[in-house]
Amino acid sequence: MTVWDRPEPSPRPAPLDRERIVAAAVALADEGGLEAVSLRKVAARLGAGPMRLYGYIATxxxxxxxxxxxxxxxxxxxxxxxxxxxxxxxxxxxxxxxxxxxxxxxxxxxxxxxxxxxxxxxxxxxxxxxxxxxxxxxxxxxxxxxxxxxxxxxxxxxxxxxxxxxxxxxxxxxxxxxxxxxxxxxxxxxxxxxxxxxxxxxxxxxxxxxxxxxxxxxxxxxxxxxxxxx
Amino acid sequence: MTVWDRPEPSPRPAPLDRERIVAAAVALADEGGLEAVSLRKVAARLGAGPMRLYGYIATxxxxxxxxxxxxxxxxxxxxxxxxxxxxxxxxxxxxxxxxxxxxxxxxxxxxxxxxxxxxxxxxxxxxxxxxxxxxxxxxxxxxxxxxxxxxxxxxxxxxxxxxxxxxxxxxxxxxxxxxxxxxxxxxxxxxxxxxxxxxxxxxxxxxxxxxxxxxxxxxxxxxxxxxxxx
DNA sequence: CTCATGTCGATACACTGTATTTGCGCAATA
DNA sequence: TATTGCGCAAATACAGTGTATCGACATGAG
Incomplete structure (x- = not known):
């Protein structure tokens, strides 16, 4: 790997709080209904892994x-x-x-x-x-x-x-x-x-x-x- | 395999119709709520494989x-x-x-x-x-x-x-x-x-x-x- | 007896929510 | 400065889901 194809200097984990999570979930649901809301998709929309969400919501x-x-x-x-x-x-x-x-x-x-x-x-x-x-x-x-x-x-x-x-x-x-x-x-x-x-x-x-x-x-x-x- | 450990002479697939399927699903839901109803469990309760149900219900x-x-x-x-x-x-x-x-x-x-x-x-x-x-x-x-x-x-x-x-x-x-x-x-x-x-x-x-x-x-x-x- | 048919079961796939483990960057300490 | 510990993000893992596909087998027709 050279310096060119190195990934972005740092994904720099976005701060992420309940509000942003809920907003992403609502957007997803507005687009595809409740069944389109999965923790993976919500997290992805925020540039995070699924498990990250469990720091802010329990279930x-x-x-x-x-x-x-x-x-x-x-x-x-x-x-x-x-x-x-x-x-x-x-x-x-x-x-x-x-x-x-x-x-x-x-x-x-x-x-x-x-x-x-x-x-x-x-x-x-x-x-x-x-x-x-x-x-x-x-x-x-x-x-x-x-x-x-x-x-x-x-x-x-x-x-x-x-x-x-x-x-x-x-x-x-x-x-x-x-x-x-x-x-x-x-x-x-x-x-x-x-x-x-x-x-x-x-x-x-x-x-x-x-x-x-x-x-x-x-x-x-x-x-x-x-x-x-x- | 000998004659002894052979499975039951024939699982003899039970006839199975919509009524029996629905009854099994209702029983399951009564016991454990809607989320306890899975096609696998309904089928199991009727002694059948999950795919069998698709002959009677579409989804x-x-x-x-x-x-x-x-x-x-x-x-x-x-x-x-x-x-x-x-x-x-x-x-x-x-x-x-x-x-x-x-x-x-x-x-x-x-x-x-x-x-x-x-x-x-x-x-x-x-x-x-x-x-x-x-x-x-x-x-x-x-x-x-x-x-x-x-x-x-x-x-x-x-x-x-x-x-x-x-x-x-x-x-x-x-x-x-x-x-x-x-x-x-x-x-x-x-x-x-x-x-x-x-x-x-x-x-x-x-x-x-x-x-x-x-x-x-x-x-x-x-x-x-x-x-x-x- | 052979062949076609149609049905049943196993397997496979993509996905889910969540538990557990791994790795890494930073803070404080020696 | 070097090292150690810690906390958090990510990866992996697991048990389960609905459903599509495929392979085998049993049965009826010629």
Missing amino acids: KEELFDLMVDEVYAEILPEGRPGDWREALRVLAERTRLAALRHEWLADLLGGRPALGPNALAVSEATLAALDGLADVDTAMRAVETVGAYYIGAIRREIANLRAERATGLSESDWQRARGPHVTGMLATGRFPALAKFVHEGTEVDAGTSFATGLEWILDAVAAKLARPPA | KEELFDLMVDEVYAEILPEGRPGDWREALRVLAERTRLAALRHEWLADLLGGRPALGPNALAVSEATLAALDGLADVDTAMRAVETVGAYYIGAIRREIANLRAERATGLSESDWQRARGPHVTGMLATGRFPALAKFVHEGTEVDAGTSFATGLEWILDAVAAKLARPPA
């Missing part, structure tokens, strides 16, 4: 937790909300938009308790908007109910989106989007009610359907907040 | 879909429901109970469209209970809203359950269950509203909290069904 699960909390930073609203209803609505909508930017979030949402600093900040802001409006238990139930709704709704929306993408970008028409298998099932006549809904139902875009269900639930919450439980 | 994802549909068979209610409200409530509760029996279901619920025969039968039964009560779009929104709720709620319940199990079976008290990390965060005073809710909130068991939120949502649905949209 891959922990990395996922950190990724989720990173996104919670995007979810946290910047200004004070007008009232509790707007606070809950904005929380739901911002979470949805974050999931559309980072589809892998749908795979993780609700999968384990979100206890990172940003997630806690989001909880804090949300609960603050409900403070004093009702007893704590009712308020807690309100937050949890709305949260359950938008997590489920977001998961389904992303799942449908992927399914449509997989079955050749066909329009959101159920029948041909879901492939001939379901069409055949419906044609058997064993699912008359389902068939009726599929045929007579109007196509609505995911965003308004999300918002509509959300308003229903906010109405329900409003009713309970107005009239505290016995 | 591991498909096996997961079949597992989910298998559980939908348990979810399908046996009798006709009294009314739409009972139908939706029973659907939600039965799904929850199924997830408590098969915790791995929480990891899969909402992750991809459920289109197996049993899932379709459940949809059929549910939609049939709503038939004629409102225009199809409102009814569809009702089913989807309730579905989003219970999927999200079930996911969170199972996630909390696992977290409690992991942090040494401590009681459901937030503070010590969540470990000292969160306790420390709350002590910083940066999350006053959150701290207040944690301290003043009453402990309610998961089942009633699920049911309460569900009733709220059913109330909301009732209001919309009574008064079809403009």
